Amino acid sequence: MPGTGYDQDDMSRHDPGTRRATISDVAREAGVSPSTASVVFSGKTPVSDATRRRVLDAAAALGYTGPDPRAASLRRGRSGIVGVVFEEHLGQAFLDPVKTLMMDGLADAVGPLGAGLLLLRDHEPAGSDAAQAAGPSLTTAPLDAAVLIGCSGMLRESLETVKARGIPVVVIEGDAGGDVPRIDLDNREAQRQLASHLRALGHRRAAVVTLPVRVDWERGWIGDDTAITVDVTRDRLAGALDVFPDAPAYAAAGSFIDEGLAAGREIFADPDRRPTAVIAQSDLLAAGVVRAAEEAGLRVPEDVSVTGFDGIVVDGLAPYELTTAVQPAADKGRAAGAAVAAMMEGRPAASIRFTCTFREGNTTGPAPGSAAR
Amino acid sequence: MPGTGYDQDDMSRHDPGTRRATISDVAREAGVSPSTASVVFSGKTPVSDATRRRVLDAAAALGYTGPDPRAASLRRGRSGIVGVVFEEHLGQAFLDPVKTLMMDGLADAVGPLGAGLLLLRDHEPAGSDAAQAAGPSLTTAPLDAAVLIGCSGMLRESLETVKARGIPVVVIEGDAGGDVPRIDLDNREAQRQLASHLRALGHRRAAVVTLPVRVDWERGWIGDDTAITVDVTRDRLAGALDVFPDAPAYAAAGSFIDEGLAAGREIFADPDRRPTAVIAQSDLLAAGVVRAAEEAGLRVPEDVSVTGFDGIVVDGLAPYELTTAVQPAADKGRAAGAAVAAMMEGRPAASIRFTCTFREGNTTGPAPGSAAR
DNA sequence: TTGTACGCGTTATCAA
DNA sequence: TTGATAACGCGTACAA
Numbered sequence: 192m193p194g195t196g197y198d199q200d201d202m203s204r205h206d207p208g209t210r211r212a213t214i215s216d217v218a219r220e221a222g223v224s225p226s227t228a229s230v231v232f233s234g235k236t237p238v239s240d241a242t243r244r245r246v247l248d249a250a251a252a253l254g255y256t257g258p259d260p261r262a263a264s265l266r267r268g269r270s271g272i273v274g275v276v277f278e279e280h281l282g283q284a285f286l287d288p289v290k291t292l293m294m295d296g297l298a299d300a301v302g303p304l305g306a307g308l309l310l311l312r313d314h315e316p317a318g319s320d321a322a323q324a325a326g327p328s329l330t331t332a333p334l335d336a337a338v339l340i341g342c343s344g345m346l347r348e349s350l351e352t353v354k355a356r357g358i359p360v361v362v363i364e365g366d367a368g369g370d371v372p373r374i375d376l377d378n379r380e381a382q383r384q385l386a387s388h389l390r391a392l393g394h395r396r397a398a399v400v401t402l403p404v405r406v407d408w409e410r411g412w413i414g415d416d417t418a419i420t421v422d423v424t425r426d427r428l429a430g431a432l433d434v435f436p437d438a439p440a441y442a443a444a445g446s447f448i449d450e451g452l453a454a455g456r457e458i459f460a461d462p463d464r465r466p467t468a469v470i471a472q473s474d475l476l477a478a479g480v481v482r483a484a485e486e487a488g489l490r491v492p493e494d495v496s497v498t499g500f501d502g503i504v505v506d507g508l509a510p511y512e513l514t515t516a517v518q519p520a521a522d523k524g525r526a527a528g529a530a531v532a533a534m535m536e537g538r539p540a541a542s543i544r545f546t547c548t549f550r551e552g553n554t555t556g557p558a559p560g561s562a563a564r
Numbered sequence: 565m566p567g568t569g570y571d572q573d574d575m576s577r578h579d580p581g582t583r584r585a586t587i588s589d590v591a592r593e594a595g596v597s598p599s600t601a602s603v604v605f606s607g608k609t610p611v612s613d614a615t616r617r618r619v620l621d622a623a624a625a626l627g628y629t630g631p632d633p634r635a636a637s638l639r640r641g642r643s644g645i646v647g648v649v650f651e652e653h654l655g656q657a658f659l660d661p662v663k664t665l666m667m668d669g670l671a672d673a674v675g676p677l678g679a680g681l682l683l684l685r686d687h688e689p690a691g692s693d694a695a696q697a698a699g700p701s702l703t704t705a706p707l708d709a710a711v712l713i714g715c716s717g718m719l720r721e722s723l724e725t726v727k728a729r730g731i732p733v734v735v736i737e738g739d740a741g742g743d744v745p746r747i748d749l750d751n752r753e754a755q756r757q758l759a760s761h762l763r764a765l766g767h768r769r770a771a772v773v774t775l776p777v778r779v780d781w782e783r784g785w786i787g788d789d790t791a792i793t794v795d796v797t798r799d800r801l802a803g804a805l806d807v808f809p810d811a812p813a814y815a816a817a818g819s820f821i822d823e824g825l826a827a828g829r830e831i832f833a834d835p836d837r838r839p840t841a842v843i844a845q846s847d848l849l850a851a852g853v854v855r856a857a858e859e860a861g862l863r864v865p866e867d868v869s870v871t872g873f874d875g876i877v878v879d880g881l882a883p884y885e886l887t888t889a890v891q892p893a894a895d896k897g898r899a900a901g902a903a904v905a906a907m908m909e910g911r912p913a914a915s916i917r918f919t920c921t922f923r924e925g926n927t928t929g930p931a932p933g934s935a936a937r
Numbered sequence: 938t939t940g941t942a943c944g945c946g947t948t949a950t951c952a953a
Numbered sequence: 954t955t956g957a958t959a960a961c962g963c964g965t966a967c968a969a
Contacts, residue, residue: 211730213962224940229964236965239938256728260706261643262962265634265945270706272645272682281681282668282894285658295655298683307705308654309645310671310681332680333633333643333706355629357584448879478879506821506851506879521655586946597956602948612954635946638961 212253221249232258270333273297273306273531276349278313278341278406287446288475288503290340292520293363293527297338300528304535306335313341313349329353336531341365359534361527366422372530373542374523378423381516381547382430385498386470388514388549390434393561394468394496399431399440400454400480402472410453413440427472427500438466443476448505451479452486459487459495467495467558474499474515478508481554492556502550512552519545585626594622605631643706646670646679646904649722651686651714651779660819661848661876663713665893666736666900670711673901677908679708686714686722702726709904714738732907734900737796745903746915747896751796754889754920755803758871759843761887761922763807766934767841767869772804772813773827773853775845783826786813800845800873811839816849821878824852825859832860832868840868840931847872847888851881854927865929875923885925892918 218228223242230236231246238246250256264270275297277284284290298308309332329337329352336359339349350367353360360367363374389397404419419425428440441457443450451471458480459465469484471477477499481491489495491511499505502517523545530540591601596615603609604619611619623629637643648670650657657663671681682705702710702725709732712719719738726733727744736747762770777792792798801813814830816823824844831853832838842857844850850872854864862868864884872878875890896918903913 214964215962225963226941226965227939230939233964237938242939254728256725257703258964259638259962260704261634261638261641262945263704263964264706265632265638265947265961266963266965268634268945270634271704272706280668281671282664285664285667291655291658294658295653298654298685302685305704308683310683312675330630331633331636331644331678333637333645352629355627587948588946598946599948599950599957600955602946603955606948608948610954615955631948632946635961636948638945638963639947639949641961 212250212255214255214258216253217246217250217255220253221245229258264333269335269535271306272309272332272334273301273528274309274311274329274332274334274337276311276313276329276337276339276341281310281312283445284340289473289501289518289520292503293340293524296521296524296526297528298524299521300525300532304528304532309334311337329356334358336360336535338363338527338531339365339367359531359540361530361534361540363523363527364423372534372540374527374530374545375422375543376518376523376545376547378426378547379430379433381518381549382427382470382472382500383433384430384547384549385500385514385516386431386434388551389468389470389496389498389555392468392496392555393558394466395558396466397431397435397438397468397470398458398466399428399435399438400451400458400469400471400476401428401440401442402446402476403444404442408442408444410442410444410450412457413442417442424472431470435470438470446473446475448475448479448482451476451481452483453479455480455483456486459483459489465495468555469495469497471497472500474501474503474505474513477513477515477554478505478511481508481511481513491554494559496555496558498555500547502548511554514552514555515550516547517550518547585623585628587628587631589626590619590623590628593626594618602631637706642708642908644679645682645705645707646674646901647682647684647702647705647707647710649684649686649702649710649712649714649719651719654683654685656818657713662819662846662874662891662893665876666713666897669894669897669899670901671897672894673898673905677901677905682707684710686719702729707731709733709908711736711900711904712738712740732904732913734903734907734913736896736900739795745907745913747900747903747918748795748916749891749896749918749920751799751920752803752806754891754922755800755843755845755873756806757803757920757922758873758887758889759804759807761924762841762843762869762871762928765841765869765928766931767839768931769839770804770808770811770841770843771831771839772801772808772811773824773831773842773844773849774801774813774815775819775849776817777815781815781817783815783817783823785830786815790815797845804843808843811843819846819848821848821852821855824849824854825856826852828853828856829859832856832862838868841928842868842870844871845873847874847876847878847886850886850888850927851878851884854881854884854886864927867932869928869931871928873920875921884927887925887928888923889920890923891920 214228215225218225228246337353339362361372402424441454443454469480477497480497484491484495499513499515526543533540587601588598591598601619710726712735734745775797814827816827842853850870853870857864857868872886872888899916906913
């Protein structure tokens with residue numbers, strides 16, 4: 192039986208139309224060796240103009256549009272893809288102006304590196320239906336590096352996965368432990384500064400509106416027994432408590448104006464226990480608190496002062512301008528990009544802690560009845 | 565000489581630490597064939613428990629964390645990556661609530677498909693410095709499919725690239741021509757409906773605030789000679805002109821409240837030519853127009869009516885609720901995902917035109933002095 | 938400047 | 954249930 196048949200495999204085996212041309216096909220058509228054809232496309236080695244022409248013509252004739260990225264990335268060992276891992280639903284993440292800015296910086300930083308950003312979700316809760324169907328996790332995506340974004344303990348698992356795979360990884364706003372470069376803020380210090388500002392204005396009774404304390408948090412007061420697994424939340428809260436040790440804290444379910452509004456209503460509900468200052472852990476929350484204050488018939492800042500955090504532009508808050516800590520969000524993204532770039536080239540990458548800038552707006556003023564006015 | 569030496573290749577040949585273990589290493593360690601080891605990880609074929617144990621143990625011992633995605637994707641011919649191509653800077657794109665929602669739907673739809681989203685920018689202007697350094701374009705990224713988002717003619721080039729590569733492609737809000745499935749809205753009809761609403765209220769003098777007419781547009785009035793390369797802009801404008809043929813149109817430089825504000829100031833500047841209704845091509849623009857009206861001492865809707873487009877929640881616009889056309893943004897994303905999914909499985913995918921829903925808010929009312937009140 | 942030879946790490950197929 | 958074999962499509966020493 193051997194030796195009998197034609198070699199029509201290619202035509203018969205592949206169902207639709209003809210097989211895509213490969214670089215070998217091009218080379219054959221052009222009458223050169225595959226390696227020469229390869230070089231024409233990569234430009235790694237000088238090629239005579241005549242040869243290049245022939246190869247390019249052959250490619251055009253065959254409809255060959257360049258090396259298959261899959262094969263190329265196997266060969267070179269690099270895919271040109273940087274994974275960005277979020278904890279939340281992607282849509283949620285992009286609702287956050289700070290994350291948006293970060294992505295911006297990140298994209299800037301990895302672009303020149305020849306890499307693109309692959310959006311990834313953190314591990315689905317194990318066993319869930321979603322986990323079955325889930326897309327390419329850290330495990331299955333062809334990543335050259337990964338940037339973990341977020342704060343919660345859930346990151347741990349992703350972190351292990353990615354470290355086990357031996358690809359460079361950087362964490363933004365989260366504690367990765369050990370040897371993983373970390374990009375974050377002086378959250379505690381910045382929050383302390385805002386709180387001190389309030390104290391200097393004579394405020395003695397403050398309340399805190401925090402970001403979620405963990406991923407699946409529903410809004411509510413934080414008790415002594417509430418475990419705070421989100422680093423940002425914990426650190427900023429610590430900064431506030433450094434100055435107002437007794438301040439009650441209400442945790443929102445997310446960084447949204449509506450959440451701030453809900454928290455504000457709760458906080459302003461009892462006239463007897465009403466604070467003269469509210470420390471919100473994000474500008475959006477602060478905007479909601481301001482609105483809640485108005486709703487409760489309180490003037491800002493005459494009756495109650497409000498501070499934010501982030502330094503983003505909050506639409507629709509005019510004429511208010513939040514007193515806030517401005518964080519360099521885009522710079523954080525850029526730094527993360529630079530860090531993975533360094534690691535991909537084998538250079539070490541250091542952790543960076545960025546500093547916030549205090550910005551006084553018109554939402555803070557002397558405490559009512561205080562001598563500070 | 566053969567038969568003499570140890571087999572220490574692995575230790576000596578590869579510079580840093582030891583080479584990563586491959587599935588063959590694992591197979592050898594476990595005493596099974598590579599194909600069996602492969603099957604253990606892919607689960608494509610039943611394997612005896614004993615064998616599985618041995619392989620898994622061997623993997624653990626060697627620190628093997630699963631098949632290399634690059635090799636796997638070469639072999640299977642699929643990478644599990646769907647490219648999402650934007651025209652603008654990524655950060656810009658995510659500032660747009662509509663795009664954010666779309667991404668959301670898209671992520672939903674491709675997830676179950678086992679795919680992730682790779683963020684890609686449209687081609688840099690050829691010859692620019694950026695183009696040199698640019699990351700993985702459509703040409704170099706290992707995509708299984710691509711979703712083109714946006715509207716301008718620039719998409720053409722991306723489209724050619726991607727079609728030449730023979731990968732499935734879907735276009736959202738753009739004219740791809742021919743055989744490329746298209747996901748879009750009944751922009752013209754929806755806009756016409758809003759305009760008709762105004763006309764029914766007695767308005768006769770309307771102005772339009774449009775989205776950018778092309779990618780690099782600076783804000784300004786649209787003249788007879790202004791070429792509009794952005795489909796959405798053109799279609800919505802056509803819908804408005806269907807009802808108000810003489811309406812002047814001012815094109816903003818982007819879909820932002822601030823842009824709407826600037827446009828509104830321009831439109832309300834001359835008291836003699838002041839319209840009684842402003843048709844904005846997005847809710848954000850409309851919000852800005854409302855603000856400009858307030859600024860000019862005009863009451864909304866008593867002195868001037870304003871319509872939006874999109875049906876998003878505009879923060880800070882309370883107590884106004886825009887009269888607008890609500891578009892199913894997330895559904896658009898989901899449909900795009902479904903379409904690429906279908907094409908990846910060889911099934912045909914049809915274009916889909918979604919329909920907007922008219923929603924009356926409190927920013928439109930009878931024309932001043934009209935009988936319609 | 939061009940060609941030869943080899944392997945990157947998998948997985949599909951088929952036979953045992 | 955397991956194993957042998959053969960690609961997948963390319964890049965790159967190295968030799969010519």
